Amino acid sequence: MRKALVYFKADSFFHKMDPTLKMVWIFIITIFTFLKNIEPNYSSGIYQLIIYILVLIIILTLGKIGLSRYIKSMSLFIPTALFILIYKTLFYPYTTTEPFTVIYEFSFIKITYEGLFEGIGVALRILILTSLSILFILTAEPKKLVQSLMQVAKIPYRIGYTFYAALRFVPLVYEEYKNITNAHLVRGVGFSKIGFISRLSLLKSSIIPLLITGIRRAQEVSIAMDSRAFGAFKKRTIVDEIKVRISDKIFVTITLLSLISYIFFLYT
Amino acid sequence: MGKFLKVSNLSYTYQGEDKPAISDINLEIDEGEFIVLMGPSGCGKSTLALCINGIIPNVLGGKLEGKIELDGLNTQECEVYELSTKVGITFQNPDSQLCNLIVKDEISFGPENLLVQRDEILRRLDKYLKFVSLSLKEKSSIYNLSGGEKQRVAIASVLAMNPKMVILDEPTSNLDPIGARRIIKVIEKLNSEKKLTVLLIEHEVSSLLHRADRLIIMNDRTIIYDGDPRYILEKYGDYILENVGVRIPEITQLAVRLNKKGFKINPFPLTVKEAVKSILKKKDKFIENLREELSLKPKKKVEIEFIKSLEKESYTKSEVKSHEEKVIDVKGLNFTYPTGKKAVKNVTFNINKGEMVALMGKNGSGKTTLSSLLIGLNKPNSGEGIVANLDINNSSINELSEKIGYVFQYPEHQFITNSCYDEVTFSLKSEKIEESERKRRVNKTLELMELADFKDKNPFNLSMGQKRRLSIATMLIKDLEVLILDEPFTGQDGKNILKLMGIIQKLNNNGLTLLIITHDLNIASKYLSRVMLMDGGELVFIGKTSELYNFLEVNKKRYINTPQIFRLSRLLKITGEMDIPIVDDVDKFMRLLRLNKSN
Numbered sequence: 011m012r013k014a015l016v017y018f019k020a021d022s023f024f025h026k027m028d029p030t031l032k033m034v035w036i037f038i039i040t041i042f043t044f045l046k047n048i049e050p051n052y053s054s055g056i057y058q059l060i061i062y063i064l065v066l067i068i069i070l071t072l073g074k075i076g077l078s079r080y081i082k083s084m085s086l087f088i089p090t091a092l093f094i095l096i097y098k099t100l101f102y103p104y105t106t107t108e109p110f111t112v113i114y115e116f117s118f119i120k121i122t123y124e125g126l127f128e129g130i131g132v133a134l135r136i137l138i139l140t141s142l143s144i145l146f147i148l149t150a151e152p153k154k155l156v157q158s159l160m161q162v163a164k165i166p167y168r169i170g171y172t173f174y175a176a177l178r179f180v181p182l183v184y185e186e187y188k189n190i191t192n193a194h195l196v197r198g199v200g201f202s203k204i205g206f207i208s209r210l211s212l213l214k215s216s217i218i219p220l221l222i223t224g225i226r227r228a229q230e231v232s233i234a235m236d237s238r239a240f241g242a243f244k245k246r247t248i249v250d251e252i253k254v255r256i257s258d259k260i261f262v263t264i265t266l267l268s269l270i271s272y273i274f275f276l277y278t
Numbered sequence: 279m280g281k282f283l284k285v286s287n288l289s290y291t292y293q294g295e296d297k298p299a300i301s302d303i304n305l306e307i308d309e310g311e312f313i314v315l316m317g318p319s320g321c322g323k324s325t326l327a328l329c330i331n332g333i334i335p336n337v338l339g340g341k342l343e344g345k346i347e348l349d350g351l352n353t354q355e356c357e358v359y360e361l362s363t364k365v366g367i368t369f370q371n372p373d374s375q376l377c378n379l380i381v382k383d384e385i386s387f388g389p390e391n392l393l394v395q396r397d398e399i400l401r402r403l404d405k406y407l408k409f410v411s412l413s414l415k416e417k418s419s420i421y422n423l424s425g426g427e428k429q430r431v432a433i434a435s436v437l438a439m440n441p442k443m444v445i446l447d448e449p450t451s452n453l454d455p456i457g458a459r460r461i462i463k464v465i466e467k468l469n470s471e472k473k474l475t476v477l478l479i480e481h482e483v484s485s486l487l488h489r490a491d492r493l494i495i496m497n498d499r500t501i502i503y504d505g506d507p508r509y510i511l512e513k514y515g516d517y518i519l520e521n522v523g524v525r526i527p528e529i530t531q532l533a534v535r536l537n538k539k540g541f542k543i544n545p546f547p548l549t550v551k552e553a554v555k556s557i558l559k560k561k562d563k564f565i566e567n568l569r570e571e572l573s574l575k576p577k578k579k580v581e582i583e584f585i586k587s588l589e590k591e592s593y594t595k596s597e598v599k600s601h602e603e604k605v606i607d608v609k610g611l612n613f614t615y616p617t618g619k620k621a622v623k624n625v626t627f628n629i630n631k632g633e634m635v636a637l638m639g640k641n642g643s644g645k646t647t648l649s650s651l652l653i654g655l656n657k658p659n660s661g662e663g664i665v666a667n668l669d670i671n672n673s674s675i676n677e678l679s680e681k682i683g684y685v686f687q688y689p690e691h692q693f694i695t696n697s698c699y700d701e702v703t704f705s706l707k708s709e710k711i712e713e714s715e716r717k718r719r720v721n722k723t724l725e726l727m728e729l730a731d732f733k734d735k736n737p738f739n740l741s742m743g744q745k746r747r748l749s750i751a752t753m754l755i756k757d758l759e760v761l762i763l764d765e766p767f768t769g770q771d772g773k774n775i776l777k778l779m780g781i782i783q784k785l786n787n788n789g790l791t792l793l794i795i796t797h798d799l800n801i802a803s804k805y806l807s808r809v810m811l812m813d814g815g816e817l818v819f820i821g822k823t824s825e826l827y828n829f830l831e832v833n834k835k836r837y838i839n840t841p842q843i844f845r846l847s848r849l850l851k852i853t854g855e856m857d858i859p860i861v862d863d864v865d866k867f868m869r870l871l872r873l874n875k876s877n
Contacts, residue, residue, distance in 0.1 A: 153379050171377070178379055181421055186691075192655050193691040195675055196684045197752065198708060215694050222738055223690065227374045233328070234375035236337050237367050238388040238439065242359035246390045249382075249399055 015083055015144070017151055022074035024145060027261075028254045029155040030162040035262050036142045038269050039065065043135045045276065055127035058134035065138055069145050080141075083148065087140040091133040098129035152177045154252075161252045168241060175231065186223060190216040281347075282443065282475060283307040283330065288344035290329060295340075299325040300499050303344070307477070309442065312469040312489060314507065315479045317496030318523045318771040319742055323479045326496070327445045329353070330477075332361040349442060362388065366436030370448040372428035376435075381407065381423075382416040384431055388439040399438075406434040409472075410464050425641065426457025433464060443475035444468055451481065451768065454641040455797050455839040462486050481771060484527030484842060487511075488548040497522045512537070512546040523773025528800065528842040529553050532864045541567065541871070550842050554849045561854060567871045568858065605631045605759055605791045606652065608663030608670070613651055621647035622658070623815040629808075631759075634782070634792045636802035638838055639812035645795050646687075648812065649762050652793075654678040666759040683753030683761040687768065689745040693737040698729055698748055701737050705752045719755060727751040727781065743774035747781065754785065761785070762793045767801060779805060799823070800841050803862045811837055823862065843867050 019025075024032065042061055069075055075083075102125030104110060114121045156177070160170035191212050199215050288303040300322035307313065317323050328334040332353040335342045346353040349364045366388075369375045378384040385407060389399045407414060410430040420428065429449050436444060446465060450458035462485055469476045469489070478490075487493065493507035495518060502522070503510050511518070511526060515534035518524055533547050533556075543560065547553035557564055606629040613622040621644045629635050637645050650656045652665050654675035663670040666681035686692055695701050702720045711719075724730045727747040732740060737748055746766055753761055763782075767775050783805065786792055796802060802809050803823035811819040811826065818837070819829050827844060830837065844862035851858055861867050 174379065175377060178377060178420070182373055189686070189688070190691045192650070193686045194694060195655065196653060196679050196686075197692055197694065197705065198676070198679060199694060219690055219693060223688075227371075230369060230371060230374035231377055233333055233337065234369055235377055236333060236358050237331055237362060238435065239359035239362040239391040240387075242357070242362075242391050243393055245393065247386075247393050247396055247399060249386045249390060249396055 015147055018079075018148055020074045020149075022072060022149065023257075023261075024073040024149040025151075026255065027149070027258050028162055028252065029146075029150045029158040031254060031258045031262050032146060032150065035265055036146060038262070038265050039142060040139065042269060042272070043138050045273065054131035055129075055134070058131045058138065062134045062138050062141075065141055069141060073145050073149055075145070075148055079148075080144070083144045084137075084140065087136065091136045094136060095129040095133035098132050099125045102128055157250065158252055161248065162254060167246055171235075171240075179227070182227075183220070183224065187216060187220055190219050281306045282309040282349055284345075284347040285326075285330070286345050288326075288329060288346060289342070290325060290334060291341040292325075293338065293340045298499060300329070302500050305494070305501065305504070307443075307475060309475055310469075310473050311491045312476045313478065313492045313494060314483055314487060314490040315477060315494045315496065316481070316483065316524045316526075318773055321496045322499045323496055324447050327367060327447050327477070327479060330445060331365045331367050332356070332358045359392065362441070363392065363439055364441055365443040365445060366439055366441035367445040368429070368432040368436055368447065368449055370451050372425045372432065372452060375432050376420050376428060379420060380416070381414060381418045381420060381431055384420060385435045385438050388435060392439065402438045402440070406437040409437065409467070410434045411460075424457060426453050426460055429453065429457070429461055430464060433461075433468075437468075437472075441474070443477065445477045445479070447479045448481065449478075456640050456836065458482075459485070459839075481525055484529070487527060487530075488552070495522060495524060497524075508546050508548060511548070519772075523771050523776075525772040525775075528864055529846065532843060532846070532867055535864065535868055539868075539871075550845045550849065553846050554853065557846075557850060558854050561856070564871075565856065569870060569872045603631050604628045604664075605633075606663070606665050606793070608652070608665075609661055611648070611651055611658045611661035611663060613647055613656060613658050615647075621815050622651065624661070625815075625817045626661075627810060627817060627820050629791060629793065631791055632786070632789055633808065634786050634794065634806045636799075636806045636809045637793055637795045637812065638797065638799070638802065638809055640837065643812040644815040645812055646764060647815075648817075649684065649764065649793070649795065652760075653682050653684045653762065680756060681759050683750075683756065683758045685746075685749045685753055685761070685763045685766065687764040689749035690738060692749050692752065693745075696736055697734050698724065698737055698740070698751075699733045701748060702751050702755055705755050723751050723755045726754070726784070728777070743770060743777065746770075746774075746778060750781070758790060760791045760793065762795070764795045765797070766794065767796055767798055775801070797838065799826075799838055800863060803841060803844075813837055827860070827862070 027035075039061070043058065069080065070077060081088075099121060100119065102122065104122075104124075108124070110122045110124045112120060112122050113126070153174075156170050156173045159165050159173070160167050194212055194215050199212055283306065285303055285305040288305075289298050289301040291298045303326060315323055315326075325334065328338070329342070329346060330348065330353070332348075334340065335354065336358050342354065348361060351360065351364065353361060376384050378387055382403060385403050386399045389402060394402075403416070407416065410433050411427065414423075414427060414430065420431065423431065433444070433446070433449075449461050449465070453461065465476065465478060466486060466489055468474045478486075483490075487507050490507050492505060493503070493510050494501055495503040495510070495514075503514055503518070511530045511534070515526060515530055516538065519526060519531060519534070527548065529547055529550055529552075533543055533553065536543055537546075541560075541563070543553070543556040545552070545556065547556050606627075608628070609626050611622055611625040612620075614620045623644075625644075625648060637648070639645050647656065651658050651670060652663070654670060654673060654677075657671065665678065668678055668681060670678070693701060695704055699720060702723055703716065706716055706719070721730070724733060727750060729744060729747055729751060732744060737745065740748060750761075750763070750766075766778060766782075770778070779801065782792060782794075794802075794806065799809075806823075808821060809819070809823055809826050810817060811829075813835075818833075819826060821829070827840065830840060841862045843864055843866070844860065847858060847860045847862075847867060850856045851860060858870055861870065
């Protein structure tokens with residue numbers, strides 16, 4: 011599971027795409043999924059299905075994420091979507107003014123076309139959004155992402171470097187957490203018969219040492235950074251300049267244009 | 279021309295503290311000098327370093343008195359970044375001084391901050407990366423580097439700012455001897471090739487003291503000696519060893535003691551080679567002073583017996599007790615991490631009750647993983663083992679930890695409660711005993727560990743040596759049969775090491791079996807009965823230290839550093855054609871001579 015949700019190396023359009031533009035593109039698609047669709051209401055299911063199929067094709071081809079990797083990464087979200095589907099279908103808010111067609115009815119359970127399509131629509135929206143996030147996580151190299159945020163999105167480098175620090179220290183903190191829990195296991199913390207409770211007591215006892223070493227590390231790192239003139243000037247020299255590819259720009263522009271024309275089509 | 283660095287009447291108190299961390303420091307340094315600064319833990323060495331580069335008081339605040347002038351700048355009056363091109367500093371912990379993800383970014387970090395031109399940065403990157411290492415790659419991820427490689431990247435990243443002076447704060451403390459040796463080579467080059475002013479703060483300096491222009495000794499917050507290393511160690515070596523608790527090289531310890539007994543060796547040696555030369559000059563007198571037993575024949579037998587008697591006289595060394603019961607007995611242990619790393623390969627050995635055994639080897643050779651198998655933190659993939667009558671395959675860590683203690687490398691990782699007393703009591707929570715008995719046992723253990731005065735103190739506020747002793751105390755209060763100590767001597771000064779070793783010996787005398795992970799062969803050969811040597815997950819050697827030397831001789835691979843006195847006596851025997859047994863520490867060497875009687 012942990013492996014399924016991290017960046018993987020590959021040579022694809024999305025891997026090479028600038029992370030900031032990628033975020034913009036994902037944002038545009040997200041707007042698509044939230045647009046109020048064509049009447050009648052229940053056709054939203056079909057509308058979402060079309061977007062989902064398109065997104066799926068893009069992910070698998072332009073992102074070179076294999077089908078098995080995709081399903082593995084989605085393993086947490088597919089059940090969620092199914093649950094929403096059932097919930098939305100069963101508890102569709104019927105109004106007296108709108109007509110509805112019953113497919114199946116048994117005591118208090120009532121399934122209608124309207125309810126089913128609404129459920130499918132919401133479930134698909136969840137699948138689309140999580141698929142997009144997964145596409146982003148799997149194809150954005152953390153280092154490139156921070157660089158792009160600083161250079162393309164122009165966020166101040168002082169803030170950008172806190173992301174760097176997070177990227178650098180998360181694996182160290184994880185390693186340290188393992189060491190501390192081992193140390194506490196040896197001392198007899200977490201020896202209960204119930205797995206969950208012993209895990210909880212281990213987590214509880216390891217938080218303070220983890221915080222203390224974390225704070226100390228933060229102090230040491232900041233001294234080391236200050237010693238190397240961090241924050242001396244408003245700007246820094248950029249050694250690895252990020253060049254946004256034309257194809258990225260065209261890709262995002264086309265998507266944006268189709269969004270605008272669709273909105274135009276909906277509201278006129 | 280004035281001095282490059284001038285510190286006058288410097289005192290500094292950290293924010294929120296009452297006592298000053300350093301006081302009355304006066305120091306002048308010329309450009310191009312190579313200075314070694316030594317002192318016991320907590321004497322203010324690191325504080326002085328941070329004063330020189332302006333972090334104190336510009337970043338850390340606090341109360342500073344006196345004046346520091348660096349290359350004409352008053353450090354209190356200018357910004358830290360202005361000083362960063364005058365003096366660069368690296369720190370002890372390789373992990374908390376690097377803030378980038380790959381090597382290239384780390385080295386360009388400083389000049390980027392200073393708005394140096396891109397082409398110039400790339401030029402410096404190339405130059406200084408080559409300077410510190412020929413094997414490191416620009417694109418390497420910092421996370422995957424070894425401690426020594428990280429330390430070298432740290433040095434390169436400081437050099438990239440083109441400083442005139444470099445301060446290195448304990449660069450080798452967290453490294454194994456192999457990594458340390460490479461760093462020391464780089465440090466020598468800083469001064470000899472780049473003509474930089476170097477201030478090296480370090481505990482273990484035996485391999486480079488002869489290169490230093492000056493030796494400064496700090497004690498109790500101030501500088502007590504400052505001058506030519508040879509002069510200082512010859513004149514005050516005795517006092518420093520006795521009262522300051524600084525680890526001076528064994529070869530100088532020997533020279534000091536020889537001098538004291540009237541066997542003056544001139545010039546005063548700082549290295550093994552120098553000592554060999556000086557002693558060979560007085561070869562006749564040396565042979566004349568050799569104990570009579572040694573000139574008797576047949577030699578071989580006498581030699582062996584003589585060494586035996588030496589060991590008896592020297593220390594209450596833990597003995598190999600082959601006839602007694604085995605407390606650790608493992609066969610064919612294998613362990614592979616989920617990542618695919620084979621950490622332990624087919625390891626077979628046994629340890630008898632009451633032994634003290636050293637577990638040695640490079641970092642990453644599998645020492646810690648092997649220990650984790652013994653304590654039950656990991657289960658072996660194959661192989662079997664009995665530890666304290668428990669089967670390591672079938673016993674839970676809960677059962678094993680009642681019989682085997684494990685003191686981690688960073689004692690803080692093991693602390694759970696808010697006071698030393700509670701910390702020790704915690705270990706007894708599973709035992710059903712009366713309150714008064716519990717109290718008695720906790721107090722007794724604290725006393726044994728010399729921690730009785732700190733009962734109510736928070737474990738995290740103790741000194742490094744005290745933390746170590748507390749973590750041992752939490753293990754000892756249980757009725758243990760085996761105690762594993764993971765690098766208990768790392769980064770500690772001489773005084774703390776001696777104190778800890780004294781306690782360890784006391785425990786051993788009470789019947790406890792100890793397995794000590796260490797890089798220090800001096801300690802191993804002095805106090806421990808046997809040595810285990812690991813390399814690449816395999817156990818390549820197990821036996822007495824005297825056998826280990828033979829093993830190292832035959833196998834050209836450098837696994838560990840051999841003690842200086844061992845090298846000295848070996849060289850005397852080979853190059854000086856002297857008929858002396860090969861010994862490995864100062865006391866034994868002294869006993870070769872009958873200086874006591876003749877003088």
